[in-house]
Amino acid sequence: MPYKLSVDCYKAKVALDLAGKSPYNFFMIKKNMLPLLFLFSLLLFLSLQGCSSEQVKKSDSSNRITALRETLEKMKKNYESKDTEGFVSLFSPSFKDLARMKSDLPASFGQFKKASLEFRIDHMELEPSQGIIMIQWEGTWETAGSAEPVRGSGTALFKFSEAPAPLVIEINGSNPFMLPVRGKTPDAPKN
Numbered sequence: 001m002p003y004k005l006s007v008d009c010y011k012a013k014v015a016l017d018l019a020g021k022s023p024y025n026f027f028m029i030k031k032n033m034l035p036l037l038f039l040f041s042l043l044l045f046l047s048l049q050g051c052s053s054e055q056v057k058k059s060d061s062s063n064r065i066t067a068l069r070e071t072l073e074k075m076k077k078n079y080e081s082k083d084t085e086g087f088v089s090l091f092s093p094s095f096k097d098l099a100r101m102k103s104d105l106p107a108s109f110g111q112f113k114k115a116s117l118e119f120r121i122d123h124m125e126l127e128p129s130q131g132i133i134m135i136q137w138e139g140t141w142e143t144a145g146s147a148e149p150v151r152g153s154g155t156a157l158f159k160f161s162e163a164p165a166p167l168v169i170e171i172n173g174s175n176p177f178m179l180p181v182r183g184k185t186p187d188a189p190k191n
Contacts (some may be wrong), residue, residue: 004081004104014164061126064162068124068131071159071166079177082109087177092167095110111179112141112150119176122155137176 037129058066071090078087084105117140123134138153154174160166171177 011172064126064131064166065124066161066165068133069121071160071168072119072121072133072135074164074176075168076119080117081117084109090168092169094161094169095167096170108179112143114142115179116140117176129162131162131166133160135176137174139176139180141179143179150180152176 001045006093008113075087075090077083086168087100088102088105091101095101102146116139120136121133122136123127123132125132134155134157136153136155139151141150152174156174156176157170157172158168159172161169
C-alpha cells in the first residue's frame, strides 16, 4: 500500500505541474525573475543618481588643458582654411617675428591649394604663467605646380601664454605651419 500511495502522489504532482498550478512552478518563476528585478532596481537607482542637481566642477588644470587643446585645434583649422586673420589672432604680441609672419602668411598660403594636418599630443605641462604642448605632426600640402602632394612630419613644442586665453608665444622644433621643402627632412626639436 505505501508504494501505491507514493505513485498516486507522484501522478497528482505531475498533473498539477502540467496544469501550471504547482507551488513548485510558482517559486521557479520567482527565482527566474530575481535577476530582472535586481537589474530593474539597479537601473532605477542609477537613473535617480544621474538626475542629481549638483554638477561636477572641473578643476582649474582641466579647464586650462581644454583651452590649450582648443587653441591648438583652432590654429590647425585656421591654417587649413587659409584664414589669415583667425590664424594670427591666436599668437601673442610677444611672439618672435610676429610682424614678419603676418606679412609672409598670405604668400605662404598662396603656395598650396589645400593643406591637411594631423596632430598627436605627446606631452603637456602646465606652469603658473604658461602651458606647453609637445606634438608629433604629419601634414600633406597639395601644391599648384605638382601632381604629387608635399608631405612632411616632425615634432614641435608650442608654448602658450595663459591670460586671459591661451596664445602662442613660441614654437620650437619643426613648425607644422611651414610648407616643407621637397627632399629636406624636418629639423630636430631644440632642447
